[in-house]
Amino acid sequence: MRKSQADIAGIALAVILAVFAVLFFVKNSGNEDLLVFDDQINSKISSKFILTLLDTTADCNNMNLEEILLFCAEGKNLPCADACQNFEEITQDIFSKTFDRWNKAYYFTVTGDLEIMEFGVECSEGQISSSLSLPSKSGLLSLKLDICS
Amino acid sequence: MKKSQANIMHTIAILLMFSLILLVFYIFYYNISKQDLEKTSGVTFDALANKIAIRAVGFPPYKCASGDCIDKYKAISFSELAKDNDYFEIFGFSKIILEEIFPSMDKIIIYENVMEDFRVKKNIRIPVTIYEPVNKTKSFGVLIVEVFSK
Numbered sequence: 394m395r396k397s398q399a400d401i402a403g404i405a406l407a408v409i410l411a412v413f414a415v416l417f418f419v420k421n422s423g424n425e426d427l428l429v430f431d432d433q434i435n436s437k438i439s440s441k442f443i444l445t446l447l448d449t450t451a452d453c454n455n456m457n458l459e460e461i462l463l464f465c466a467e468g469k470n471l472p473c474a475d476a477c478q479n480f481e482e483i484t485q486d487i488f489s490k491t492f493d494r495w496n497k498a499y500y501f502t503v504t505g506d507l508e509i510m511e512f513g514v515e516c517s518e519g520q521i522s523s524s525l526s527l528p529s530k531s532g533l534l535s536l537k538l539d540i541c542s
Numbered sequence: 543m544k545k546s547q548a549n550i551m552h553t554i555a556i557l558l559m560f561s562l563i564l565l566v567f568y569i570f571y572y573n574i575s576k577q578d579l580e581k582t583s584g585v586t587f588d589a590l591a592n593k594i595a596i597r598a599v600g601f602p603p604y605k606c607a608s609g610d611c612i613d614k615y616k617a618i619s620f621s622e623l624a625k626d627n628d629y630f631e632i633f634g635f636s637k638i639i640l641e642e643i644f645p646s647m648d649k650i651i652i653y654e655n656v657m658e659d660f661r662v663k664k665n666i667r668i669p670v671t672i673y674e675p676v677n678k679t680k681s682f683g684v685l686i687v688e689v690f691s692k
Binding site: 398401405408409434437438441442444445446448449450452455457483486487490491495 | 552556559560563592610611643644645647666667668669670671678679680681682683684
């Protein structure tokens with residue numbers, strides 16, 4: 394092969410590699426944007442779910458679930474029911490009519506001095522998490538919701 | 543073959559090779575541009591769906607006066623109003639349903655303008671508190687926003 398031919402082949406190879414590098418960069422930068430967008434939505438839904446749950450009025454003395462959970466943490470009973478049992482039943486009912494019905498895996502935990510309450514199954518792969526802390530007389534209660542990817 | 547002929551053949555061969563390389567690049571670029579365009583339109587549609595959902599959650603005609611919730615009776619009134627008035631500029635081709643989950647199951651169709659021959663549909667479910675001002679109770683609800691596109 395002549396020198397000029399070798400030069401042309403070299404330039405062609407360089408051009409091919411450069412184009413592939415540019416195409417690879419453009420393709421991957423697009424994927425990143427898409428992923429961030431979905432995570433943002435799930436994160437908002439997760440935190441809004443916990444706030445809406447705590448704001449819900451139960452069928453006992455017009456108390457909301459936040460007040461019932463605080464009664465439960467302090468070991469008090471409601472005038473019409475066992476506080477912990479009442480919180481657990483209503484929460485389970487809401488999860489079965491939402492995430493379970495939508496076939497969306499989740500894991501919700503309430504931790505504190507009281508025994509740990511668990512709803513759903515721990516996510517095996519990735520998840521979007523949201524948590525909230527509630528101060529009570531018996532210590533800090535921590536609520537955490539994972540929406541599995 | 544003379545030397546000049548050989549040179550011409552050589553030049554033609556090089557031009558052919560470059561043309562072939564350019565063609566291959568063009569095909570690759572065209573395919574990737576097409577995929578990116580589809581992806582971009584998907585992202586734009588997702589963004590539009592998200593925007594409509596955010597508007598629907600905090601829409602003043604049925605938002606509670608007291609805070610971050612939806613007034614049940616205002617939502618019922620608005621659903622009647624939305625049948626006669628044009629809210630297309632705000633909600634576009636979408637269907638907005640307020641579903642009560644707890645204590646009872648109930649459903650209010652707040653807005654409905656379904657695209658007849660849609661190809662893409664996105665569902666966004668947002669948990670919301672539904673305030674019932676007569677009994678002063680708050681229910682657990684979900685605002686289902688379905689957005690349509692071709």
